[in-house]
Amino acid sequence: MISVKNALDIIDSFPKIYTSEKVNLQDALNLVLFENVSSPINMPPFRQSAMDGYAIKYSEQEKYTVVKESKAGDSGNHSLKVGEAVRIFTGALVPDDGDTVVMQEHVERNGDSILIQKMPEQFANIRKTGEQIKVGEIALKKGTKLNEAAIGFLACLGITTVTVYKIPKVTILVTGNELQKPGTDLEIGKIYESNSVMLKAVLQKSGIKDVEIIAVKDDYQETKTSIKNALEINDILLVSGGISVGDYDFVKEALLENKVEELFYKINQKPGKPLWFGKKQNTYVFALPGNPASALTCFYIYALPLIRKMCGYKNNHLQKVIAKSKSVIKNPSQKTLFLKANLEGEFVEVLQGQSSAMLYTYAMSNVLICVASETAEIKIGEEVTCIKLEM
Amino acid sequence: MISVKNALDIIDSFPKIYTSEKVNLQDALNLVLFENVSSPINMPPFRQSAMDGYAIKYSEQEKYTVVKESKAGDSGNHSLKVGEAVRIFTGALVPDDGDTVVMQEHVERNGDSILIQKMPEQFANIRKTGEQIKVGEIALKKGTKLNEAAIGFLACLGITTVTVYKIPKVTILVTGNELQKPGTDLEIGKIYESNSVMLKAVLQKSGIKDVEIIAVKDDYQETKTSIKNALEINDILLVSGGISVGDYDFVKEALLENKVEELFYKINQKPGKPLWFGKKQNTYVFALPGNPASALTCFYIYALPLIRKMCGYKNNHLQKVIAKSKSVIKNPSQKTLFLKANLEGEFVEVLQGQSSAMLYTYAMSNVLICVASETAEIKIGEEVTCIKLEM
Numbered sequence: 063m064i065s066v067k068n069a070l071d072i073i074d075s076f077p078k079i080y081t082s083e084k085v086n087l088q089d090a091l092n093l094v095l096f097e098n099v100s101s102p103i104n105m106p107p108f109r110q111s112a113m114d115g116y117a118i119k120y121s122e123q124e125k126y127t128v129v130k131e132s133k134a135g136d137s138g139n140h141s142l143k144v145g146e147a148v149r150i151f152t153g154a155l156v157p158d159d160g161d162t163v164v165m166q167e168h169v170e171r172n173g174d175s176i177l178i179q180k181m182p183e184q185f186a187n188i189r190k191t192g193e194q195i196k197v198g199e200i201a202l203k204k205g206t207k208l209n210e211a212a213i214g215f216l217a218c219l220g221i222t223t224v225t226v227y228k229i230p231k232v233t234i235l236v237t238g239n240e241l242q243k244p245g246t247d248l249e250i251g252k253i254y255e256s257n258s259v260m261l262k263a264v265l266q267k268s269g270i271k272d273v274e275i276i277a278v279k280d281d282y283q284e285t286k287t288s289i290k291n292a293l294e295i296n297d298i299l300l301v302s303g304g305i306s307v308g309d310y311d312f313v314k315e316a317l318l319e320n321k322v323e324e325l326f327y328k329i330n331q332k333p334g335k336p337l338w339f340g341k342k343q344n345t346y347v348f349a350l351p352g353n354p355a356s357a358l359t360c361f362y363i364y365a366l367p368l369i370r371k372m373c374g375y376k377n378n379h380l381q382k383v384i385a386k387s388k389s390v391i392k393n394p395s396q397k398t399l400f401l402k403a404n405l406e407g408e409f410v411e412v413l414q415g416q417s418s419a420m421l422y423t424y425a426m427s428n429v430l431i432c433v434a435s436e437t438a439e440i441k442i443g444e445e446v447t448c449i450k451l452e453m
Numbered sequence: 454m455i456s457v458k459n460a461l462d463i464i465d466s467f468p469k470i471y472t473s474e475k476v477n478l479q480d481a482l483n484l485v486l487f488e489n490v491s492s493p494i495n496m497p498p499f500r501q502s503a504m505d506g507y508a509i510k511y512s513e514q515e516k517y518t519v520v521k522e523s524k525a526g527d528s529g530n531h532s533l534k535v536g537e538a539v540r541i542f543t544g545a546l547v548p549d550d551g552d553t554v555v556m557q558e559h560v561e562r563n564g565d566s567i568l569i570q571k572m573p574e575q576f577a578n579i580r581k582t583g584e585q586i587k588v589g590e591i592a593l594k595k596g597t598k599l600n601e602a603a604i605g606f607l608a609c610l611g612i613t614t615v616t617v618y619k620i621p622k623v624t625i626l627v628t629g630n631e632l633q634k635p636g637t638d639l640e641i642g643k644i645y646e647s648n649s650v651m652l653k654a655v656l657q658k659s660g661i662k663d664v665e666i667i668a669v670k671d672d673y674q675e676t677k678t679s680i681k682n683a684l685e686i687n688d689i690l691l692v693s694g695g696i697s698v699g700d701y702d703f704v705k706e707a708l709l710e711n712k713v714e715e716l717f718y719k720i721n722q723k724p725g726k727p728l729w730f731g732k733k734q735n736t737y738v739f740a741l742p743g744n745p746a747s748a749l750t751c752f753y754i755y756a757l758p759l760i761r762k763m764c765g766y767k768n769n770h771l772q773k774v775i776a777k778s779k780s781v782i783k784n785p786s787q788k789t790l791f792l793k794a795n796l797e798g799e800f801v802e803v804l805q806g807q808s809s810a811m812l813y814t815y816a817m818s819n820v821l822i823c824v825a826s827e828t829a830e831i832k833i834g835e836e837v838t839c840i841k842l843e844m
Binding site for chain 2: 189221420422424
């Protein structure tokens with residue numbers, strides 16, 4: 063049995079190797095750039111009017127003759143003499159001879175002539191070619207997480223694909239004779255299998271959409287074969303259940319038999335003590351406890367950070383905040399506790415129903431309070447560390 | 454022109470009617486329950502062992518004979534006399550005659566007999582039928598946002614579909630002769646169309662996946678017809694561009710001609726002044742400015758809260774925090790400013806490149822600083838309101 067800190071240190075030492083893939087820009091939301099992206103064009107690609115108004119060759123005079131029109135999207139480059147103006151619109155090409163755009167609000171127009179009532183400074187209201195970015199310059203750096211603005215920015219440069227940290231492929235293996243698929247009446251002694259549904263949802267939140275789910279009975283051969291197959295095609299294997307020391311817990315043995323190297327087994331924590339973590343080549347295996355609340359806690363604290371790191375996230379662990387406890391917390395066990403709790407403002411309250419079999423409380427929680435193994439008691443008003451469950 | 458506050462008051466008065474839809478539980482992540490969900494079963498559905506150990510009929514004696522075994526998933530209900538024990542595993546059915554489970558760690562086993570070294574209290578280590586929830590009780594209330602734990606909880610009750618607030622159907626209509634699709638060399642006078650890519654990404658973040666995109670030229674008839682068709686099948690129509698007062702801005706006229714009621718037009722803010730908001734029956738229309746950064750700001754401040762409210766979110770506006778400004782901010786315009794900025798700890802810094810045509814700065818921002826129209830200057834160290842861009 064190891065401490066939470068040691069377990070996290072082991073998790074944080076992986077992965078050793080990162081992989082990348084090319085994806086369409088429109089599928090790249092929340093993904094992280096694996097390499098710098100250079101701009102293939104100048105942006106703006108030409109001298110653009112920043113206003114609706116009149117492009118002129120700057121001079122002292124107030125009266126100009128409107129000789130042409132330049133709408134957004136027009137490609138004609140009109141010649142322009144002093145005293146001539148081109149009617150122009152926001153985003154439109156400014157004629158090469160024009161150096162200033164006068165806002166339409168500062169102009170009185172009469173037929174083909176305009177009288178400028180407020181002359182701007184020379185060069186005003188023109189966006190210069192490459193003012194935002196020049197061709198060949200770095201648009202976004204390696205490590206940038208692509209939010210909607212980043213995606214819009216790359217799109218406006220004409221970029222349609224990006225190379226990002228590869229999202230790990232994940233399979234969930236659920237074990238247990240007692241598990242029944244929903245949709246039929248529950249048989250005596252059985253429960254509905256819910257861990258895969260829950261884990262699939264939390265993986266989906268992390269950007270992992272295509273998750274395979276395999277269900278096996280408490281049978282050594284079946285477990286071994288399923289693990290063998292899953293190891294071949296996945297980056298992450300999440301096993302649910304079968305990792306305790308009961309006579310029908312075959313997962314650990316089946317993993318070792320499949321030459322998965324054990325990196326740790328059992329953590330001095332509650333819930334989630336029997337978590338097993340191992341590795342075969344570049345595939346990582348988390349054998350999670352079968353109790354749903356324990357499984358979810360182990361996922362948040364250990365599996366999620368590794369997954370997010372593989373995806374290139376810098377802040378790969380869930381965010382921690384300090385809050386004042388509204389509850390007395392007793393910890394005679396000398397284990398690290400993860401307690402489902404509700405954070406409101408600067409106060410946090412431990413919720414009723416901490417049993418590792420109960421998911422209801424988790425559904426109502428927005429944080430986990432983390433109580434260190436060496437802390438025997440927390441009094442009301444004392445500061446505690448909260449792990450935020452928002453992702 | 455109206456104030457930001459008045460515009461927000463108008464936005465917040467909608468929608469008047471909410472609609473619901475039934476979805477598969479596995480597709481319900483982040484959706485909000487439209488009605489209470491009752492449990493169709495007791496959970497646990499039967500008396501479960503909470504431990505690996507031995508089920509007994511509680512007595513003073515220390516020695517018991519193991520007569521049967523009950524694994525998780527077994528349906529056999531064994532009779533049990535005082536002095537007899539059933540070997541039992543976590544999650545397994547406790548025999549009706551059994552009232553106590555002794556942990557295996559507290560038992561010495563010799564062949565078919567066990568010696569209990571540490572007798573627990575009577576009724577220990579048994580999860581009672583319906584201890585977590587009883588059949589017919591409310592599992593989750595209307596208004597609950599379904600996170601992974603809530604989905605897992607409903608799955609364990611055998612629930613496979615839920616009725617949720619209907620995600621609005623959204624179409625994006627982009628207007629402008631200057632817009633060119635990416636994938637081909639840019640023609641002179643043109644720019645790549647990026648607003649739809651950006652808006653599609655931010656909608657995707659809000660759980661709206663299937664977004665139709667329609668591109669039209671600056672042509673009144675084409676704009677009018679496209680709006681007409683889009684109004685018929687959508688809950689939200691986002692129009693990008695064509696809403697200023699230029700001679701080729703046809704959107705407002707086309708909306709009014711389609712009998713969309715104008716709820717406001719032009720807000721005393723920078724950027725995003727020409728935002729237009731209207732409604733036809735239960736379809737809402739936002740005509741966003743064409744400049745990408747302005748469009749995104751208007752989306753975050755006005756469109757997103759309405760969309761999130763339609764989805765049943767309680768906190769439908771983006772979260773606000775107070776931070777200390779690292780920048781001098783001048784606001785001679787008497788407009789409300791939304792400035793792209795970076796929040797780090799308790800300090801926030803206005804970023805270079807506030808032009809409404811520039812998305813790069815937005816990609817680097819994690820907040821918008823909101824400066825009230827009546828605030829002429831903010832000094833370094835003064836507190837400012839920041840709108841967090843995390844969703």
